[in-house]
Each structure stands twice: as structure tokens, then as C-alpha cells.
Amino acid sequence: MAEPTFWLTIAAAGLAGLVILTQAMLKGWRGWLDLQRMQIDSRREDQAHAAAPSPASRIELADLKERVRKLEAIAAGVDL
Incomplete structure (x- = not known):
């Protein structure tokens, strides 16, 4: 278990997992921001269509x- 290739493989797998997790969280964050933008836009449209x-x-x-x-x-x- 003291072989360098073993530890290199573990480090590479950990880094790959971290990259996958980070990208998934970033995609979720962007989706949440898009949802908030859509809600704000719909509120603006509702206010624009409100009768004077x-x-x-x-x-x-x-x-x-x-x-x-x-x-x-x-x-x-x-x-x-």
C-alpha cells in the first residue's frame, strides 16, 4: 500500500469527484438564479399590466x- 501509483490513483479519483460535485453544485446554483430571475420578471410584468x-x-x-x-x-x- 505504500506504492506511489496507489496514492496517485486515490488523489486523482478524489479530485475527479470534487470536480463533479463542484460542477453539479454550480449547475444547481445557476438554475436557482434563473428561477429567481424568472420570478422577478413575472412580477415586473404583473406590475406593468396592472391598471392605472x-x-x-x-x-x-x-x-x-x-x-x-x-x-x-x-x-x-x-x-x-
């Missing part, structure tokens, strides 16, 4: 903001 707020909802939102401002002024003791 209607003018009525914008008016209602502005009205609510104005009411909040008035209530804050009343709470602070400012006379409108």
Missing part, C-alpha cells in the same frame, strides 16, 4: 388626504 388608478379613485384619495390634514390641524390646535 382611475380618476375617481385619485379624487377620493385626495379628498381623504385633505380630511386627514384637517384632522391633524384640529388635533394640533391650529385654527383653520
